[in-house]
Amino acid sequence: MIRRISLALARYEQALLALGAVCLFAMMVIVFVDVAMRYLFNSPLGFSYDLISLYLMVGVFFFALSDTLRHDEHVRVDILYLRMSDGLRRLCDRISYGLSAVLFAVILWTGLLRAIASTAQGEVMATLIPWPIWVAYWIVPIGTAPIVLLCLLRFIHPPAKAQHPA
Amino acid sequence: MTSLAIIGLLFALLAIGMPVGFAMAVAGALGLLFTAGTAATVGVLETTAFSVTNSYELIAIPMFILMAELVVASGIADGLFHAMSVWIGRVRGGLAVATALAGAGFGAISGSSTASAAALSATSIPAMTRAGYEPRFSCGVVAISGTLAMLIPPSIALVLYGIIAEVSIADLLIGGVIPGLLVTFAIIATVYALIWHDPSIAPAGRSYSWSEKLVALKQVGPMLLLLFLVTGVIYVGIATPTEAAALGAFGALLLTAAVGKLTYPTLRHVLARSARATCMILMIVIGAHIFGFFLTLTQVTQMTVTFITSLDVSPYVVMAMIILVYIILGCFMDQLAILILTVPIVVPAIKALGFDPVWFGVIVVVTAEVGMVTPPLGLNVFVVSRYSGRPLEEIFAGIAPHVVAHLLVIAALIAWPGLVLWLPSTMN
Amino acid sequence: ADVTLKLADSLPAGHSITKNATHFFFDRVKTLAGGKVEFQHFPAEQLGKAKDLLSVTQTGLADIGYIVPSYVSEKMPLGAVAELPGGFASSCEGAKAFWSLAKPGGLLDTLEFKPNGVRVLYVVALSPYQAVFSEKAGFKSFDDFKGRKIRSNPGPMELGLRNLGAVPIRMTPPEIFDAMTKGTIDGALLPFTSTVSYSLDKVVKSSTIGQNFGTVGITYSINLNKWNALPKDVQDALTKAGDETVSHACARFDTEEGELAKKLQSEGVLMVKFTPEQEKILANNFDEVSKDWAANLQKRGKPADKVLEAFRAAIAAQR
Numbered sequence A: 001m002i003r004r005i006s007l008a009l010a011r012y013e014q015a016l017l018a019l020g021a022v023c024l025f026a027m028m029v030i031v032f033v034d035v036a037m038r039y040l041f042n043s044p045l046g047f048s049y050d051l052i053s054l055y056l057m058v059g060v061f062f063f064a065l066s067d068t069l070r071h072d073e074h075v076r077v078d079i080l081y082l083r084m085s086d087g088l089r090r091l092c093d094r095i096s097y098g099l100s101a102v103l104f105a106v107i108l109w110t111g112l113l114r115a116i117a118s119t120a121q122g123e124v125m126a127t128l129i130p131w132p133i134w135v136a137y138w139i140v141p142i143g144t145a146p147i148v149l150l151c152l153l154r155f156i157h158p159p160a161k162a163q164h165p166a
Numbered sequence B: 001m002t003s004l005a006i007i008g009l010l011f012a013l014l015a016i017g018m019p020v021g022f023a024m025a026v027a028g029a030l031g032l033l034f035t036a037g038t039a040a041t042v043g044v045l046e047t048t049a050f051s052v053t054n055s056y057e058l059i060a061i062p063m064f065i066l067m068a069e070l071v072v073a074s075g076i077a078d079g080l081f082h083a084m085s086v087w088i089g090r091v092r093g094g095l096a097v098a099t100a101l102a103g104a105g106f107g108a109i110s111g112s113s114t115a116s117a118a119a120l121s122a123t124s125i126p127a128m129t130r131a132g133y134e135p136r137f138s139c140g141v142v143a144i145s146g147t148l149a150m151l152i153p154p155s156i157a158l159v160l161y162g163i164i165a166e167v168s169i170a171d172l173l174i175g176g177v178i179p180g181l182l183v184t185f186a187i188i189a190t191v192y193a194l195i196w197h198d199p200s201i202a203p204a205g206r207s208y209s210w211s212e213k214l215v216a217l218k219q220v221g222p223m224l225l226l227l228f229l230v231t232g233v234i235y236v237g238i239a240t241p242t243e244a245a246a247l248g249a250f251g252a253l254l255l256t257a258a259v260g261k262l263t264y265p266t267l268r269h270v271l272a273r274s275a276r277a278t279c280m281i282l283m284i285v286i287g288a289h290i291f292g293f294f295l296t297l298t299q300v301t302q303m304t305v306t307f308i309t310s311l312d313v314s315p316y317v318v319m320a321m322i323i324l325v326y327i328i329l330g331c332f333m334d335q336l337a338i339l340i341l342t343v344p345i346v347v348p349a350i351k352a353l354g355f356d357p358v359w360f361g362v363i364v365v366v367t368a369e370v371g372m373v374t375p376p377l378g379l380n381v382f383v384v385s386r387y388s389g390r391p392l393e394e395i396f397a398g399i400a401p402h403v404v405a406h407l408l409v410i411a412a413l414i415a416w417p418g419l420v421l422w423l424p425s426t427m428n
Numbered sequence C: 001a002d003v004t005l006k007l008a009d010s011l012p013a014g015h016s017i018t019k020n021a022t023h024f025f026f027d028r029v030k031t032l033a034g035g036k037v038e039f040q041h042f043p044a045e046q047l048g049k050a051k052d053l054l055s056v057t058q059t060g061l062a063d064i065g066y067i068v069p070s071y072v073s074e075k076m077p078l079g080a081v082a083e084l085p086g087g088f089a090s091s092c093e094g095a096k097a098f099w100s101l102a103k104p105g106g107l108l109d110t111l112e113f114k115p116n117g118v119r120v121l122y123v124v125a126l127s128p129y130q131a132v133f134s135e136k137a138g139f140k141s142f143d144d145f146k147g148r149k150i151r152s153n154p155g156p157m158e159l160g161l162r163n164l165g166a167v168p169i170r171m172t173p174p175e176i177f178d179a180m181t182k183g184t185i186d187g188a189l190l191p192f193t194s195t196v197s198y199s200l201d202k203v204v205k206s207s208t209i210g211q212n213f214g215t216v217g218i219t220y221s222i223n224l225n226k227w228n229a230l231p232k233d234v235q236d237a238l239t240k241a242g243d244e245t246v247s248h249a250c251a252r253f254d255t256e257e258g259e260l261a262k263k264l265q266s267e268g269v270l271m272v273k274f275t276p277e278q279e280k281i282l283a284n285n286f287d288e289v290s291k292d293w294a295a296n297l298q299k300r301g302k303p304a305d306k307v308l309e310a311f312r313a314a315i316a317a318q319r
């Protein structure tokens, strides 16, 4: 059961990471086109500033959040950790992942409520293009939900092998 | 009292191996719970992650990371090290010197010192191992040379400092050039001092013919091209430093395509790695913000700064104390987290003491370089250990002489502020 | 002191708004409340970014927050009425009109501040923004707006520029100096006070004068629950001090703005004035922008026409 959940979660994380990668690539291309249009033709893309800050940056972070933890690429101080006995290390993992689960659960829950409320209000920005800010708010729960689950899974079953961060 | 307990908790969470960003967020949230109540804490957790990432100026971070990853994938980084070693590999310790120079060169196109350390590890450690260099010595040189990337422009750390301290990012980036060369020189000097002390750690290498040397020089070309692209567009005014990061990434993409290395799997791999590295850094920025709100509320930092600045001693003694605090913080904390937590408070204080904020930014980044290689949290040492398979304590030992050299450089920058400020002053 | 109030803003510690408004407010409250009230000031985004300070105030992390309606335009779209270009001629005209709508019981208070759980203590409107240009830009007359890249705030300011044939550019404030020096942009919309505080006076070679390309309408607002829990005499002191702060700060801004204009001119900055015909084109353009702003909000069911009318009436009442 847990194994099936874990596999499904990994697949969801991969899909999200792919989205995050698209955001990153789009960011690079949009800035390039924006600068080129401004410098060469005096007509920059009016939408790049808001599009990038409101959706793409938020997307890169939240869509990569859980996958980054799965690959142990969130930096940690592991000088003591690597010297611990297996039992102690599992205990430390339980504390780390338990607390992280609570942290991200709060972010998930408040993020979800905010997204729902903002959607109900149809909140948009007062920019020339009325960007729907509620769409951006949805990125938060979509990206936080898997990390809550991943932390819970690791709280129940701490990973067997200790690793350095990359 | 609460503040001491929460700071203690943060260190405990870091010690048990909790990810740095998570530990700061958890400790900060608990601290807020005690000092500001539930509603305020929940409010901070609701808004901080979104509003930190919802920011245009931070795009320099993912873009410089993406550029560095593309440079590694394209083989430009290997070519750079190869060229350096062909030119100076023959002399005793030549490969170590080549590593320092490649570190400076790679630093000129990468804004992230971990990316740079990874690139150097992958290229120069195997070469030095084959040549019979002592591992402690070679890993030490690689770890310290990687840090050059955060001082020599482009630099994520300097960009972030500029945003927080509201000083000219262009001045900071240009101000980092001479200190970057100085640190490169210090690394090379340390290499020679170590070899002078014990010649067995670094054997002499083979020599190359002039035609081989000229061929190797061509491999420096793409690196120089990128370097001029990034600094050129800023200098000529085509783009802001923030935008230049994206142009650099785009240029690196074109170069990767030009050398035939841009396949779909490579691009996927590069984007995935960059997204994760960005996420890691932003998580630390978020954690540092949450922890920072707590520290601000307890006014611990303000009181410390007020205390330090109210001391009846020379400004230079105060500056020495501030740098000591930065070095101690650098042992335990992530460098970007330190910047975000301290700069808003320390910069007004040092301005009040009559120091220049651009000069101070460069000094802080040089101390941050030291923090990248000091135990227990020394990110570059982790990276080198990961790539080389050598134990952490061996690399920490190998780095010690370089830390001493770095401290001497800091002393020189304090004694002669012109080393930092002269180049930016010629620009305006 | 019986009461300690935490005030959070996003301005650098020595900003002119802090000096002219917030510090004055602190002093007046301390005097009026007879030492009953103390303030803790958290500047420079120490408790949250500018766009989060509404939430920071609502949740009680801070008691008083620097709340700028246009930074939370999804929550307080109508509050941006003071920022529409062309509306008024001085900081005092704008600030006093904005104050009459935003103060407790006013139209904006009823529509936006009260429903968001905050009560405005005082408001600040920076002096009307001018267009300032670098030497390279060569701005000498009204026709020179065409094709010039000008940094501006989002929203109505952008639209106003676009209608003049200029190219509005978005950019964070710390980057303006470098961008103008190197020619990445030709100019920016800013009041002279900000021009000087961003060191742009070293780059600026020409500028409009006496125009209004918009402004920023700022409020310092207190959490309503916190307000209700305060003793009556403290409430009275805050109310009185707030009212005095609005007049005091705007007068200081207008004086400073005038002095800086003279200083810039004496340093060789070309102050570009427009002919009556050009003024008319500009006024029509700005009127267009205001109508467009109101129409967009009306479509979303917000009574923007009513707010705009009330704001204009409040301006007229001062003349």
Ligand code: NA
Pocket (backbone or CB within 6 Å): B106, B107, B108, B109, B110, B111, B112, B148, B149, B150, B151, B152, B153, B154, B155
């Ligand atoms: Na660099």
Ligand code: NA
Pocket (backbone or CB within 6 Å): B330, B331, B332, B333, B370, B371, B372, B373, B374, B375, B376, B377, B378, B379
């Ligand atoms: Na360290």
